[in-house]
Amino acid sequence: MNKFWTYLKTKDFRNHFLGAIGSLLAVILIAYLSLGYYTHHGAGIPVPKLKGLAAENALAILEDQGFKYQIDSVYIQDQPPGTIIEQDPDAGTNVKEGRTIYLTMVTTQAPPVGLPDLEEKNYREALAVLANAGLKVGDTTYRSDIARDKVLEVHFGGQTIKTGQKIPKGSIVDLVLGDGAGATEVDIPDLTNQDLDAARFALRGAGLTVGVITYTGSITDSTNLVVVSQYPMRTDSTSKTSIGTRVNLTVTQAKGTPNEQPATQQQPQQQEPPVQP
Template sequence: MSKLWTYLKTKDFRNHFLGAIGSVLAVILIAYLSLGYYTRHGSGIPVPALKGLTIERARAVLEEQGFNYKIDSVYVQDQPPGTILEQDPDAGTNVKENRTIYLTMVTTQAPNVGLPDIEQSTYREALAVLSNSGIKVGDTTYRSDIARDRILEVRFKGQVIKTGDKLPKGSMVDLVLGDGAGANEVDIPDLMNQDLDAARFAIRGAGLTMGNITYQGSITDSTNLIVVSQYPMKTDSTSKTSIGTRVNLTVTQGKNLEEPKTETPEQQP
């Protein structure tokens, strides 16, 4: 141990130690200077501002200044197709010549979306659903229907379309809505050959009123009556009537299904 300590205090050790440190520093300095020269540290040209330009104009600017470029596209509603939406690096950033500039362009072709299910929805509900799907609402027309503002049809370019049909995102559809006027009329039920109790039930269920009952022929069982005539009656030209209309019936005695059979002489013992 004493010999090592003696050697560390010699002039030769100091010279070797200082020489080693100097060599390391020299290597580091040379590497730093060489890297700076190789990469031309501090030199470069600013990236031009390209946002909002058309893709044709942006290409011309980049090619004129010696930049390479790559283009990606994305659909953005209400943005002019073919314009630059984003760029990387940002405008004003110093970069080397031949650097690749990445551009995001608004696509010229909108992606297709499926028509959402808005059948039987109200106009207000349909408006929200269509907006979330990227579909706009154009004209609205009304047609007779029991419900006010209920969606009856969806049309695109004059053609009726159904749930799931594809159309370009951002397209405008027209809606056919119910006007609520249909609530004033109901279908006339067909009561012929029904028993009286069933006819009464059908009249009430249709929103109509029971009118006069006329009895035809001999009535022996009031619980077994059959409808033989009604007014109003459903015809080829008349199928609806106003809510609350009185329906008059003519009924006759129904057949007695429990009447015993009469035996023939051959069947008698």
């Protein structure tokens, strides 16, 4: 053991040790320089600026300079279709000839999106919901409805569309909104052959009132009457009337009423005073 420590202190050991260190450094330096020469470290050609160019122009430039390319597409509103919006590596980066350049292009066809649910939404809410879905609002028209600015219908291409119906992203839709005034006209219900109580109920539901009631024929049971005519009545040319309009009814005894008198013993026509609204 003492001889080993003595050898470590000799000049021969120091010379061998320093020689081994020098040889190792020389090998590392040679390997580094050879690698840089073999791989052309720091050499290359700059990547051209492709962002903002049309896709066909960008691809022509890459092919002329010996680059490969790979294209992905994405839809972006208000960007011209077919335009390059991203590139990797960035413009000016030195790369080897034949390197693959990755491009992102604005797609030429908008993806379909479902019309969001706008039921019970007002105009401002509809704007935000449509914007989140990638849609825009075009024209707005108003229709009689008690709720002001409530969305009543959505139109696209002149047709009414419903919630969930697919249209291209970025499309412009038109809205039909309530004017807050309420309906001024209502449909005239057809009351013929309805019993009197049902007719009264139908008129109240339609926003109309009962006018003069005229009795015809033999009346034996005033609780079992049927409407035989009305005024105003629904026709092909007249289907609506002003809200609150009085509708005059002519009624007769319903068939099958017990103790119904023969037709030869008809009572004279009677009139019931108008019902006050």
